Amino acid sequence: MDFSIRPLSPAPPTPSGPQEIQALVESILEQDALPPIVQAGHPVLRQYAAPYDGQLDDATLLRLIDLMRRTMHEAPGVGLAAPQIGIPLQLAVLEDRFDVDPAAAATRERVPLDFLAILNPAYSALGPDTASFYEGCLSVRGYQAVVTRHRAVALEYLEPDGTPARAEFSGWQARIVQHETDHLHGALYLDRAETRSLAGNEEYMARWAQPGIDRAAAALGFPRS
Known part of the structure; x- marks a missing residue:
């Protein structure tokens, strides 16, 4: 049985205006090194x-997209939202x-994306x-926890050239889409x-790094609904 999907509380909007965001992006792009997460x-x-x-x-x-891609690869990770490098922009x-x-x-x-x-x-x-x-996050280093998400989603978004787009994702790809979109709305995984599933990376790798979560659920007492 899957868990219920937990709703998110509304997040306050960023106080940063267009000029502040532009200045922040330019300052990050001017750096010689990849930005910290x-x-x-x-x-x-x-x-x-x-x-x-x-x-x-x-x-x-x-240039910002390229920088974010290189930062994601270096981490390494499968997704990166602009807020994770300090930029309050929906990218x-x-x-x-x-x-x-x-x-x-x-x-x-899980198939390649x-x-x-x-x-x-x-x-x-x-x-x-x-x-x-189990799921982790580059902005919550050292931990993993079980998250229930939609198995399949439709995503509406803008491409970098401004073209409206829609795509459908399932499985692990859908999880990545939901995780990164949640970041842009002020939410962490x-x-x-x-919460009873929360595990440090060492404990996760030693005990719960199986394909599924049944052993962890039985031992840690996850609620089943």
């Missing part, structure tokens, strides 16, 4: 990011090309099915997590 407790992660509305010119936007990059254990890939419906940059994303469930798995 901000951690839980930073207010930018708890604000509803500003919808993209031309705050950056096309060349600057593409995220996604890509999953990792080789994973075939049993885990089958259980989690080609690179995608999304602006102003919003997702909706495709059907009632949910999936519950912990807001949707089963």
Whole structure:
């Protein structure tokens, strides 16, 4: 049985205006090194990011997307939202090309996800099915927790050139889409997590890194509804 999907509390909108966002992006792009990934407790992660509305010119936007992609790869991760590098803007990059254990890939419906940059994303469930798995976050280092998410979603977003787009995702790809979109709305995966499942990375790897979550649920006492 899957857990229920936990709703999110509304987040306050970012107080940053267009000029402040532009200046922040330019200062980050001027640095020689990749930007640090901000951690839980930073207010930018708890604000509803500003919808993209031309705050950056096309060349600057593409440079920012490239920087975010390189930062995601370096982490390494499968997604990165602009707030995770301190920019309160509704932009995220996604890509999953990792080789994973075939049993885990089958259980989690994890298949490669080609690179995608999304602006102003919003997702909706495709059907009632949910999936519950351990999940982590580059902005919550050192921990994993079980999160229940929609098994399949439709995503509406803007492409970097401003073209409206819609795509459907299922399995682990849908999880990545939901995780990164939640970031842009001021939420962390912990807001949707089963708190009794929370595990440090060492404990997770030693005890609960199976394809599914049944052993962890039985031992840690997850609520089943």
